[in-house]
Amino acid sequence: xxxxxxxxxxxxxxxxxxxxAQADFSGQxxxxxxxxxxxxxxxxxxxxxxxxETPYDAELAQHAADSLVAVSHIYxxxxxxxxxxxxxxDGTRALPSIWDERDDFLSKWAALGTAVSGMQEVAAxxxxxxxxxxxxxxxxxxxxxxxxxAPSG
Amino acid sequence: MRKTLxxxxxxxxxxxxxxxxxxxxxxxxxxxxxxLTGDAAQGEVVFTAAGCASCHHAPDATGEAKLVLAGGQxxxxxxxxxxxxxxxxxxxxxIGSWSLTDFAGAVSKGVTPEGQxxxxxFPYTAYTHMAPQEVADLWDYLQSLPPSDTPSLPHEVxxxxxxxxxxxxxxxxxxxxxxxxxxxxxxxxTRGRYLVEALAHCxxxxxxxxxxxxxxxxxxxxGAANPNGTxxxxxxxxxxxxxxxxxxxxxxxxxxxxxxxxxxxxxxAVVENFAKLPASDRAAVAAYLKALPQPAEN
Numbered sequence: 442x443x444x445x446x447x448x449x450x451x452x453x454x455x456x457x458x459x460x461x462a463q464a465d466f467s468g469q470x471x472x473x474x475x476x477x478x479x480x481x482x483x484x485x486x487x488x489x490x491x492x493x494e495t496p497y498d499a500e501l502a503q504h505a506a507d508s509l510v511a512v513s514h515i516y517x518x519x520x521x522x523x524x525x526x527x528x529x530x531d532g533t534r535a536l537p538s539i540w541d542e543r544d545d546f547l548s549k550w551a552a553l554g555t556a557v558s559g560m561q562e563v564a565a566x567x568x569x570x571x572x573x574x575x576x577x578x579x580x581x582x583x584x585x586x587x588x589x590x591a592p593s594g
Numbered sequence: 595m596r597k598t599l600x601x602x603x604x605x606x607x608x609x610x611x612x613x614x615x616x617x618x619x620x621x622x623x624x625x626x627x628x629x630l631t632g633d634a635a636q637g638e639v640v641f642t643a644a645g646c647a648s649c650h651h652a653p654d655a656t657g658e659a660k661l662v663l664a665g666g667q668x669x670x671x672x673x674x675x676x677x678x679x680x681x682x683x684x685x686x687x688x689i690g691s692w693s694l695t696d697f698a699g700a701v702s703k704g705v706t707p708e709g710q711x712x713x714x715x716f717p718y719t720a721y722t723h724m725a726p727q728e729v730a731d732l733w734d735y736l737q738s739l740p741p742s743d744t745p746s747l748p749h750e751v752x753x754x755x756x757x758x759x760x761x762x763x764x765x766x767x768x769x770x771x772x773x774x775x776x777x778x779x780x781x782x783x784t785r786g787r788y789l790v791e792a793l794a795h796c797x798x799x800x801x802x803x804x805x806x807x808x809x810x811x812x813x814x815x816x817g818a819a820n821p822n823g824t825x826x827x828x829x830x831x832x833x834x835x836x837x838x839x840x841x842x843x844x845x846x847x848x849x850x851x852x853x854x855x856x857x858x859x860x861x862x863a864v865v866e867n868f869a870k871l872p873a874s875d876r877a878a879v880a881a882y883l884k885a886l887p888q889p890a891e892n
Contacts, residue, residue, distance in 0.1 A: 583856055592820055
């Protein structure tokens with residue numbers, strides 16, 4: 442009886458770890474890539490106005506900026522489980538440094554929050570305010586991509 | 595018989611001497627530089643466009659500290675790891691004791707004041723196209739930067755690449771003062787060529803290399819393997835890079851791609867530099883890229 446229990450426990454542990462090894466984290470990866478896509482779409486709206494390619498629209502600019510802020514409020518750690526880096530899985534450019542230097546990664550996400558809040562404050566005040574605010578958002582993107590994202594391809 | 599042997603030995607010695615002579619480190623003509631006076635303000639523009647700080651600032655330096663050119667960043671390649679040296683004006687650890695001619699020899703010929711060949715991880719094959727006046731301006735500006743007494747570290751390069759004399763052969767094979775793009779009357783394209791091919795040394799990463807590490811100039815800017823591992827450095831030729839000139843210039847200013855992804859990797863440093871240059875320079879690079887010929891079919 443005792444032997445059977447031990448065996449069962451062993452099987453459970455084994456089964457558990459097998460399930461872990463199979464986890465592909467595709468949900469988390471889709472979610473985090475999706476949030477960056479939402480950022481890109483809204484930055485595109487603001488960028489079009491900054492470049493003068495689309496007419497300035499204060500209300501639309503404000504909506505876009507609000508969306509950036511909304512994304513920046515997403516609590517990140519659940520989207521970045523251990524083992525979902527580009528060395529472990531295909532389909533992601535997330536470098537292991539995200540986990541090795543977690544504080545740095547999270548502080549860079551926080552810096553994005555600061556930058557998009559700046560955009561939120563000025564987006565509706567006029568076309569000329571968009572460019573400089575966008576520059577700061579771009580700086581936050583770059584700072585993190587410089588260190589924590591692998592090149593594409 | 596004995597005579598023949600001696601003659602043969604002599605011939606062999608002369609041949610070896612000839613090789614040593616041909617592959618010797620050849621510095622610049624000092625007459626070209628002795629009459630020049632540098633302008634530090636102009637030199638700062640050259641410094642920014644050439645991206646000197648991006649490789650020579652200390653690892654993880656940020657903000658103003660990037661102007662302390664203490665060296666120490668590591669550059670991985672198929673031939674070993676190269677460590678950027680201290681090029682701050684410190685007389686002992688840096689290059690403060692150099693003359694303008696010494697500096698010009700290093701920048702445009704890849705030769706140290708002691709007559710040693712430098713490794714082409716330092717992009718002198720691009721800087722060799724720099725105008726002598728701009729070399730003088732850059733030298734003046736570099737001397738105005740803060741000194742650092744951090745010693746330069748040796749490269750981690752194994753045999754046979756640690757034989758610097760062989761670089762003389764390498765230079766004969768792969769270093770040229772010819773431009774890739776043809777001469778043109780168009781001032782924007784000419785400026786773009788100067789920025790892309792000389793100062794910003796774009797070809798160093800965006801052009802594929804042969805097995806000896808020489809740039810494949812017939813595949814100019816057609817994309818290459820990433821020397822630091824994963825991914826590829828993208829092609830910039832018009833068949834691959836579909837961005838408009840405005841898109842390219844905007845990317846170099848802000849780091850945003852046309853679909854508002856953002857720049858990453860070492861290109862972040864490049865964009866940081868280009869953002870400080872006049873808008874006309876970013877436009878010139880964009881014009882140059884769009885005027886590139888389609889690469890030959892492989």
